[in-house]
Amino acid sequence: MIAVFLAQWRHDRRSPALILVFIGISIAATLLFSSNMNGTPEYAVFPDKGIGHEEAEQRVQRMNDSDSFSFMLKSEEKAIRDVREGRTHLAVRLMAEGEYRIVTAGEGLNQSMVSEHLNRIVSEDGRLAHAAGLTGKEGAAYHTFETFMASPPLHTNVVRPDGRTLVGNDMSIQLLFGFTLFLAMFTIGFKVNSVMEEKAFGIWKRVILSPVTKTGMYMGHLCYSLIIGLIHSVTVLLFFDLVLGYDLGTQYGLMLVIIMLYSAAIVSLSMLLAGVVRTPEQFQMLLPVVLPIMPLMAGIYFPPGLMTNKLLLLAGELLPITHAVHALKQVALYDAGWAEILMPVAKLALIGVICMGIGINLVERRKA
Numbered sequence: 001m002i003a004v005f006l007a008q009w010r011h012d013r014r015s016p017a018l019i020l021v022f023i024g025i026s027i028a029a030t031l032l033f034s035s036n037m038n039g040t041p042e043y044a045v046f047p048d049k050g051i052g053h054e055e056a057e058q059r060v061q062r063m064n065d066s067d068s069f070s071f072m073l074k075s076e077e078k079a080i081r082d083v084r085e086g087r088t089h090l091a092v093r094l095m096a097e098g099e100y101r102i103v104t105a106g107e108g109l110n111q112s113m114v115s116e117h118l119n120r121i122v123s124e125d126g127r128l129a130h131a132a133g134l135t136g137k138e139g140a141a142y143h144t145f146e147t148f149m150a151s152p153p154l155h156t157n158v159v160r161p162d163g164r165t166l167v168g169n170d171m172s173i174q175l176l177f178g179f180t181l182f183l184a185m186f187t188i189g190f191k192v193n194s195v196m197e198e199k200a201f202g203i204w205k206r207v208i209l210s211p212v213t214k215t216g217m218y219m220g221h222l223c224y225s226l227i228i229g230l231i232h233s234v235t236v237l238l239f240f241d242l243v244l245g246y247d248l249g250t251q252y253g254l255m256l257v258i259i260m261l262y263s264a265a266i267v268s269l270s271m272l273l274a275g276v277v278r279t280p281e282q283f284q285m286l287l288p289v290v291l292p293i294m295p296l297m298a299g300i301y302f303p304p305g306l307m308t309n310k311l312l313l314l315a316g317e318l319l320p321i322t323h324a325v326h327a328l329k330q331v332a333l334y335d336a337g338w339a340e341i342l343m344p345v346a347k348l349a350l351i352g353v354i355c356m357g358i359g360i361n362l363v364e365r366r367k368a
Contacts, residue, residue: 004220008194012228019187019228026183026236027196030176033301041110042070045092048101048277051094059094066117069110079103090114098125129365138263139184175327176246180236181259181321183292185266187232189287191225192270195363196280218360222267228257230261249332258327258341261348265320275362281338298322323347 036072045063047056056073062073069083071285079091090104090111104111107307184187195218234256240246248255275282298316299307307313316322323344330336330344 002220004217005224008221008224018190019232022183022187023235024230025179025240026232026289028178029183030236030240033179035174039067041089042072043088043114044074045071045094046074046079046091047094048075050094050096056094058310059098059186062121063092063118065121069114069117092118098122098129125133125261131253173246173248173332174300174325175235177325177332178295178321180233180339181262182295182300183236184229184232184263185270185294185321186287188225188229188263188266189270189273189291190284191228192222192274193280193283193299194276194289195221195271196277196283200364218359223269225267226260226263229266230260233259233263249335250336251331254331254338254341255328256322258331258345258348261345261352262320262324265324265348265352267357268352268359269320271359271363272355272361275359282298294319294321298325300325317347318351320351323351335360 022125045056060071060073074091076093076096080090083091083103086105089264090102092114093101093103095101098124102111102115102118178232237248237259238256247353258319270287274283275284277286295301297312298319298321299312300321327336327341327344328350330341336339
């Protein structure tokens with residue numbers, strides 16, 4: 001086992017290009033797709049015909065009472081052109097009688113939240129207008145409401161049971177974990193493929209004649225693949241934590257255990273895929289087809305709760321990346337302990353055991 005492990009290490013030490021490329025892609029993809037996740041989304045607003053500029057400014061100011069979105073008054077031509085050319089997901093048209101219309105080229109991530117925000121404004125303004133109609137003093141009703149909201153009699157503060165501030169989902173952290181673990185699958189998969197290559201070239205038949213056992217051959221290859229996947233993930237996360245200042249919490253040991261179990265599960269999954277195909281070339285073609293689908297099915301690229309398809313949710317439960325990202329987020333964002341992450345960690349271990357058992361049986365039953 002140790003001899004096989006060291007042989008793989010010497011090979012990658014001489015030509016580490018593949019591993020370095022996947023580490024670089026992990027960093028680049030996270031920076032590219034998560035750079036604007038923490039900023040406030042900004043959307044254009046333009047008035048419909050018959051709405052004056054002063055009224056439009058007042059309504060835009062009313063729309064900006066939320067910290068989740070930022071709205072700016074623009075011309076109709078520019079707002080629609082930005083949506084059509086993909087510079088922004090949506091724009092808002094101010095309609096008569098306090099109504100709003102969302103202009104979009106396709107359903108975006110924040111469209112439902114913007115719609116909910118606008119519906120809340122319409123509902124509140126409708127109740128104020130009704131109150132003003134009952135009193136006959138429209139200006140006084142709005143002034144009373146603004147004065148009341150400036151100094152409400154009751155303040156609410158949502159905190160965790162231990163008194164700490166409740167933290168929402170951070171998409172930049174989710175994408176960091178997602179892209180890191182996704183690219184680590186490629187690193188591990190191509191390392192596991194060396195088992196197929198050595199079997200195809202007849203190397204195993206010659207090596208097994210030596211004191212090295214078949215179990216030692218498997219253990220050497222698979223342990224090395226696990227360690228390489230672990231190094232890949234840890235290197236990327238340390239880069240973002242120490243160099244770019246991402247807040248990943250302080251429980252590094254717990255995160256290391258999760259990443260190790262995830263790497264072991266991906267090694268097992270790669271062995272299962274290796275058992276399905278017959279040649280190393282088929283494995284190299286299958287890997288880029290199967291792996292990119294997994295983060296999509298796991299919902300890694302979307303905010304929690306956005307994906308509601310029951311079939312996809314069920315399929316996502318069968319994928320290691322789903323449980324690994326969930327466990328890492330719990331540790332990084334919510335300072336979770338073993339009790340909170342026990343279920344996703346147990347699922348990772350179960351997936352690893354099942355895939356490894358089936359995969360090795362399929363590989364051994366196929367003639368080398």
